[in-house]
Amino acid sequence: MLKIIDRYIVKKYLGTFSFMLILLSIVVLVIDVQQKIPRIENATAIDAKLNLTYFLVHFYPFWIINLVMTFLSILVFISVIYFTSRMANNTEIVAVISSGASFHRFARPYLLTSLFIATISLGVNHFVLPWANIQKNQLEAYTYNATNKEKVLGTAPVSAQLSKTEYIFINSWNKREKRGSGFVYQKFDKNRRLTYELKASDVTWDKDKKLFVLNSYAEKTINKNDTEKLANGFDLKKSFGHNPEELFPNELLGQNKTTPELLKFIKREKEKGNSNLNAHLNELHQRTAMPISIIILTFLALSLSSQKKRGGLGINLALGISLAFVFVFSFEALKVVSENKSISPALAMWLPNIAFFPLAAYLYLKRANQ
Incomplete structure (x- = not known):
C-alpha cells in the first residue's frame, strides 16, 4: 500500500515540477524576446548574422538552461506546495496518516525525489551549466542596454597581474x-x-x-x-x-568554467596576488548551495502545505511565493554584499540555507508530532 502511495507522490512531485518548469520557460522566453528585440536589432546593425533567428538558435536555448538552474529550487518549492496543498484539501494526507503510516514515512518519497533532483542539479551546475554559459555569454552582451554592453564589449583601460612581480597595463583595450x-x-x-x-x-x-x-x-x-x-x-x-579573457577577466568568466577549471583559475589568481576574486568564489559556492536548498525547501514546503487550512490552496501558494521571493532576493543581495567584501563568499552563498534549514526543521518536526 505504502509503495503505491510512494509512486503516487513521486509522480505528482515530478509531474507538477515538470509542468512548472516548462510553463516558466515558455512564459519568460516570450517576455524576454519581446523586451530585447530592439537590442537584437541593434546587434544586427553591427553584424548581419546576429538576427532574431540566430539568437533563438544560438542564445536562448542556453539562456533557458541558465534560467532554470537559477530558479530550480524555487520551482521545486512552489511545485511541492501546490500538489501537497491539493492532496491536503482532498484529505488524501489524512487518509494516509489514518492508515497507520507516520508522517516521517509519508515524507520519504519527498526526500528521495528531492535528493534525485538535487543530485542532477549538482552535476549540471558543476559541469553542464558552464558549457551552456560559454554559448550564452558569447551573445549575452548584445542583449544588454548601451551602458552595460559597453562595459563588456567596449573600450576601457585594463590591467593584469601576471605574478607577484609582473604587471601589464593597457590604456585603451577593445574587448x-x-x-x-x-x-x-x-x-x-x-x-x-x-x-x-x-x-x-x-x-x-x-x-x-x-x-x-x-x-x-x-x-x-x-x-x-x-x-x-x-x-x-x-x-x-x-x-x-x-x-x-584570462588576463583581463570579467564577472562572466567564472560562469564559463567547470568547477575543476574554476578551482585552478582561482588558485592561479591567488598565487598572482589577485585579491578581487569574490565574484568567482560566489559562483563556486553557489553551485553547491543551490542544489542543497532543493532538499531544504522541499521539506519546508511539505511542512507548510500538508495540513488543510482555511483559505486552501490560495493561502499556501501566496505564502510559498512570498518565501520564494525572500529566498531569491537574499541570494542576489548577498552576492552584492560579498563582492563588496563585507562578508566572505562562502558565508554569503550558504547563509540562505543556514537561515532556512532551522525553519524547515522546526516546522517539519512540529507537523510530524501533531
Missing part, C-alpha cells in the same frame, strides 16, 4: 576586437626594483597563433649596476601565458 593602444609590461625583482619594461603603441591578440602582437615597441632592461640596455622594433610577437 570585442581584442586590440588596444598604450601597452606597458613591467617586471620587478624581489625588492620591488624595476628590472625590465616593454612598451608598445598598439597591441593585438592573434587568436590563431595565441600570441599578442606588439607594434612600435621599445624594450628597456635595467642591470644590477643600474645601467640600461635599450632595444626597439616595429613588430614583436609575445606570449604572456594566457589569452585576453
Whole structure:
C-alpha cells in the first residue's frame, strides 16, 4: 500500500515540477524576446548574422538552461506546495496518516525525489551549466542596454597581474576586437626594483597563433649596476601565458568554467596576488548551495502545505511565493554584499540555507508530532 502511495507522490512531485518548469520557460522566453528585440536589432546593425533567428538558435536555448538552474529550487518549492496543498484539501494526507503510516514515512518519497533532483542539479551546475554559459555569454552582451554592453564589449583601460612581480597595463583595450593602444609590461625583482619594461603603441591578440602582437615597441632592461640596455622594433610577437579573457577577466568568466577549471583559475589568481576574486568564489559556492536548498525547501514546503487550512490552496501558494521571493532576493543581495567584501563568499552563498534549514526543521518536526 505504502509503495503505491510512494509512486503516487513521486509522480505528482515530478509531474507538477515538470509542468512548472516548462510553463516558466515558455512564459519568460516570450517576455524576454519581446523586451530585447530592439537590442537584437541593434546587434544586427553591427553584424548581419546576429538576427532574431540566430539568437533563438544560438542564445536562448542556453539562456533557458541558465534560467532554470537559477530558479530550480524555487520551482521545486512552489511545485511541492501546490500538489501537497491539493492532496491536503482532498484529505488524501489524512487518509494516509489514518492508515497507520507516520508522517516521517509519508515524507520519504519527498526526500528521495528531492535528493534525485538535487543530485542532477549538482552535476549540471558543476559541469553542464558552464558549457551552456560559454554559448550564452558569447551573445549575452548584445542583449544588454548601451551602458552595460559597453562595459563588456567596449573600450576601457585594463590591467593584469601576471605574478607577484609582473604587471601589464593597457590604456585603451577593445574587448570585442581584442586590440588596444598604450601597452606597458613591467617586471620587478624581489625588492620591488624595476628590472625590465616593454612598451608598445598598439597591441593585438592573434587568436590563431595565441600570441599578442606588439607594434612600435621599445624594450628597456635595467642591470644590477643600474645601467640600461635599450632595444626597439616595429613588430614583436609575445606570449604572456594566457589569452585576453584570462588576463583581463570579467564577472562572466567564472560562469564559463567547470568547477575543476574554476578551482585552478582561482588558485592561479591567488598565487598572482589577485585579491578581487569574490565574484568567482560566489559562483563556486553557489553551485553547491543551490542544489542543497532543493532538499531544504522541499521539506519546508511539505511542512507548510500538508495540513488543510482555511483559505486552501490560495493561502499556501501566496505564502510559498512570498518565501520564494525572500529566498531569491537574499541570494542576489548577498552576492552584492560579498563582492563588496563585507562578508566572505562562502558565508554569503550558504547563509540562505543556514537561515532556512532551522525553519524547515522546526516546522517539519512540529507537523510530524501533531
